[in-house]
Amino acid sequence: MNRRAPWVLVLPALLGLAFLVLPLAGLLLRAPWSTLGTRLARPEILDALRLSLISATLATLLCLLMGVPLAWVLGRVDFPGRRLVRALVTVPLVLPPVVGGVALLLALGRNGLAGRWLDRWFGVTLPFTTAGVVLAEAFVALPFLVISVEGAVRAADLRYEDAAATLGASRWTTFRRVTLPLIAPGVGAGAVLCWARALGEFGATITFAGNFPGRTQTMPLAVYLALENDPQAAIVLSLVLLAVSVVVLAGLRGRWVS
Amino acid sequence: MGFVIDARLVVRRGDFTLDLALTAAPGEVVALLGPNGAGKTTALRALAGLTPLSEGHIRVDGEPWHDRPAERRPVGVVFQDYLLFPHLSALENVAFGPRCHGVRRREARRLAAEWLDRVGLADQAARKPRTLSGGQAQRVALARALAVGPRLLLLDEPLSALDAHTRPAVRARLRRHLADFDGAAVLVTHDPLDAMALADRLVVIENGGVVQEGTPAHVARHPRTDYVARLVGLNLYRGTAHGHSVTLAGDAVTFNAAESLDGEVFLAFPPSAVALFRTRPDGSPRNLWHATVAGLEPHADQIRVHLEDPVHAAADVTPAALAELRLAEGDRVWAAVKAAETHAYPA
Numbered sequence: 303m304n305r306r307a308p309w310v311l312v313l314p315a316l317l318g319l320a321f322l323v324l325p326l327a328g329l330l331l332r333a334p335w336s337t338l339g340t341r342l343a344r345p346e347i348l349d350a351l352r353l354s355l356i357s358a359t360l361a362t363l364l365c366l367l368m369g370v371p372l373a374w375v376l377g378r379v380d381f382p383g384r385r386l387v388r389a390l391v392t393v394p395l396v397l398p399p400v401v402g403g404v405a406l407l408l409a410l411g412r413n414g415l416a417g418r419w420l421d422r423w424f425g426v427t428l429p430f431t432t433a434g435v436v437l438a439e440a441f442v443a444l445p446f447l448v449i450s451v452e453g454a455v456r457a458a459d460l461r462y463e464d465a466a467a468t469l470g471a472s473r474w475t476t477f478r479r480v481t482l483p484l485i486a487p488g489v490g491a492g493a494v495l496c497w498a499r500a501l502g503e504f505g506a507t508i509t510f511a512g513n514f515p516g517r518t519q520t521m522p523l524a525v526y527l528a529l530e531n532d533p534q535a536a537i538v539l540s541l542v543l544l545a546v547s548v549v550v551l552a553g554l555r556g557r558w559v560s
Numbered sequence: 561m562g563f564v565i566d567a568r569l570v571v572r573r574g575d576f577t578l579d580l581a582l583t584a585a586p587g588e589v590v591a592l593l594g595p596n597g598a599g600k601t602t603a604l605r606a607l608a609g610l611t612p613l614s615e616g617h618i619r620v621d622g623e624p625w626h627d628r629p630a631e632r633r634p635v636g637v638v639f640q641d642y643l644l645f646p647h648l649s650a651l652e653n654v655a656f657g658p659r660c661h662g663v664r665r666r667e668a669r670r671l672a673a674e675w676l677d678r679v680g681l682a683d684q685a686a687r688k689p690r691t692l693s694g695g696q697a698q699r700v701a702l703a704r705a706l707a708v709g710p711r712l713l714l715l716d717e718p719l720s721a722l723d724a725h726t727r728p729a730v731r732a733r734l735r736r737h738l739a740d741f742d743g744a745a746v747l748v749t750h751d752p753l754d755a756m757a758l759a760d761r762l763v764v765i766e767n768g769g770v771v772q773e774g775t776p777a778h779v780a781r782h783p784r785t786d787y788v789a790r791l792v793g794l795n796l797y798r799g800t801a802h803g804h805s806v807t808l809a810g811d812a813v814t815f816n817a818a819e820s821l822d823g824e825v826f827l828a829f830p831p832s833a834v835a836l837f838r839t840r841p842d843g844s845p846r847n848l849w850h851a852t853v854a855g856l857e858p859h860a861d862q863i864r865v866h867l868e869d870p871v872h873a874a875a876d877v878t879p880a881a882l883a884e885l886r887l888a889e890g891d892r893v894w895a896a897v898k899a900a901e902t903h904a905y906p907a
Contacts (some may be wrong), residue, residue: 464610465643467630469657470708479656483647 326544333541334534341538349516350524351542357432357520358500361439362447365496368440369447370489374477376448377455388452395445402441403509410437410510434511435518439500446499447492454488455481491554498550502543562586564744565712569606570615571599578602578768579616584712584744584761591747591759591776595787599768600748601640604714607746609633620711631660636705638715642697644689650676650700651685657708675703679737694722695730702737713738713745719754731757752791756780764788782905784826794828795873798907801825806904812870815847815897817904824907831864833901834875837894838885846896853891856882867895 334341341347375381376388394402410417410428420426428434458481466476482489504522511518513527521543528536563583571578578599584590592600605611607618609630618625625633636657644653654672655665663671676682679699689697698718705713718734719727735758738745749755755762756776764772764779764787772784783789789796799808801821807814808827815827841848851867858864862876865887875895877885887893 459643461639461643462645464605464608464630465637465639465645466656466660467610468608468633468635468637469704470631470660471656472631472660475660480645483645486647 329537329540329544333537337534338538338541341535342542344535346515347524347535347539350519350521350539353432353435353516353519354501354521357435357439358497360436361443361500362493362497364436364440365444365447365500366489366493369444369492369496370451370482373448373451373492374455374481377452391448392445394442399442399503399505399507400509403438403506406434406438406441406506406510410434429510430512430514430518432511432517435507435520438506438510439503442503442506443496443499447489447496450492450495451485451488454485454492457488458484494550494554498547501546564588565607565618565620565746567607567618568616569603569618570613571602571606571611572614573602576768578606580763580765580768580770582607582746582763584746586744587742588761589738589745589747589759590761590763591749591755592763592765593749593752593755593791594765595750598765600750600765601716603765604637604716604746604748607712608635608637608714634708634710634712636708636710636713638698638701638705638713638718640716640718641721642689642701644692644697644700644704646689649686649688650681650692653689653700654704654707657704661708671707672703675707676700679703680733693726695726698722698730699733702734706737706741711743713741713743715745715747717749717751718747719749719751734758781828781903782826783828784907789828794830795834797827797871799825799827799904801904804899808871810870813847813849815902816899817902818900819904821904821906825904826907827902827904829897829902831859831874831876832862833897834873835896836865836875836877836881836885836887837896840894841896846898847902848894848896851893851895853887853889853893855889856887867893 372391376384376391407414407429409415410420412418412421412427412429417428420428428437462480462484463476466480471479502522503520504526507518507520508523513519513523515524519527521539525536525539525543528539562585564586565582565584567582569578569580569582576599580599580603582590582603592603594600602611606613609625609628613626616626620634644650645656648656651669651672654675655668658668658671659665673682673685676685679702681696681699681703684692684696684700689700692700698721702718719731722730731754738758747755747758759776762772762774762776762779763770764785766785766787772779772788774782779788780792783792783794783796786796797808799806799815801817801823803820803822804816804818805814806817806825806827817825817827840850849870851871851873852869853865854868854872855866856863857866859876863879863882865875865877865882867873867875873895885893
């Protein structure tokens with residue numbers, strides 16, 4: 303038989319639940335449902351939505367290209383300073399995104415450490431461009447992918463790679479045809495989390511890429527701007543982001559949360 | 561006769577050292593038999609190139625292998641729990657090796673289908689490994705290992721993952737496939753039955769070294785260590801022979817053996833050859849000693865009586881005989897073995 307839970311625990315628990323649910327309920331209750339269709343169809347909202355989806359997807363692809371190999375190295379290769387590297391990878395998780403944006407400016411800005419040479423040699427300027435949005439989002443989202451994939455790499459049974467080697471598979475073939483499929487669930491979960499984080503990114507984006515409609519103004523930036531001159535539009539944009547979050551959560555159910 | 565494989569494997573790890581010389585002729589099946597931790601699997605991994613040699617050499621068909629990485633050794637391995645790639649179908653698992661050796665996709669699939677057919681699984685080609693039974697998975701693993709055309713086939717406990725009632729059929733099938741294989745096969749097992757049934761030659765290893773080597777029939781009759789004696793179910797002693805008379809180490813008992821030898825010998829007899837008596841039997845030309853009952857346990861349809869003092873021995877008696885003797889732990893009994901069933905061989 304269950305013993306009655308003590309009220310000193312139940313009360314704060316209920317309060318916490320209400321604290322999480324109430325704002326979302328407010329969003330749903332105050333939404334201008336009757337004009338939702340026409341508001342969603344407005345070009346500036348569609349622009350922001352399209353830009354957000356494209357940049358989050360590109361940022362996720364970038365994270366996959368860099369993050370899977372990084373996770374593999376962290377999970378498989380024993381090298382001095384591995385713990386330090388792992389700590390470095392997780393820095394963007396705890397760093398305030400605005401600081402990330404400033405750091406990106408210092409590194410990749412026109413006068414930045416690397417940005418100077420990009421500008422001089424290739425004529426490439428990253429800040430305040432759509433490419434800048436993608437970079438800012440990738441910067442904050444990469445740790446999510448690396449952590450998820452590294453966990454999968456460590457959990458994968460090494461002996462399958464032995465079996466592949468005895469069948470004549472090179473290291474690369476083994477990675478491509480055996481390791482990658484084995485860690486696919488981890489890569490999938492990591493990519494979804496990474497994409498969701500990129501989609502919601504605000505601080506680093508506005509600092510590094512600015513807020514130009516159609517070019518760098520993503521959904522979160524549009525929400526913030528709309529709140530000042532068109533609160534109804536801000537609610538609609540927020541609803542869209544909430545819907546995306548719910549879909550992501552549903553897709554991840556059981557993979558990441560448990 | 562030329563050897564397919566001629567190897568000396570030395571692997572040092574911590575304070576464990578494996579040091580093993582191994583040869584195998586074309587078509588020969590060699591079983592590495594030994595208790596857990598003896599180094600059997602390490603030897604197999606060293607042959608496959610998955611564990612580096614600390615010292616020694618591996619030559620296959622005269623070519624040095626020891627400097628090659630695993631993927632460049634024409635070897636087939638059947639792993640203990642098969643390690644079929646879980647995301648690939650049975651057919652794709654078997655086609656994996658040929659694909660890695662540069663065979664085109666369609667040709668590799670045709671080859672894989674042929675191998676699956678040969679192990680009797682043509683109709684299971686599309687199944688994923690987790691939907692296969694243990695016996696089927698083992699056959700897919702065998703087909704996968706053979707599909708690359710290896711000169712050396714390595715099998716790590718190929719039957720240990722199977723339950724008792726599927727084992728005999730799978731063992732019989734494996735035996736036929738091994739008979740068809742023209743390279744050398746090295747099998748690792750701790751099960752004497754598998755070793756006896758599948759191998760042409762046994763190499764018994766304990767603590768990283770070879771303690772005995774020979775045909776299954778020879779090893780079964782002439783164990784040289786307590787481990788082997790236990791496996792084949794014999795009482796084993798060391799002693800000094802003068803003709804038919806053998807004095808056991810410690811001068812405790814003298815036996816008469818069927819063979820006439822001189823010098824250091826092993827002496828062996830089966831527990832079923834030991835007869836027990838409450839009172840001293842007289843008049844028969846048998847090996848006779850007075851012993852203490854150390855323990856009793858059921859053994860198949862017999863009772864195994866463990867004797868000690870002056871020597872350890874096992875005796876198998878029928879439950880009826882035991883009831884008649886009214887034996888209990890600590891009792892003193894007379895034990896007797898006919899000289900004709902007591903075998904001596906040089907140590």
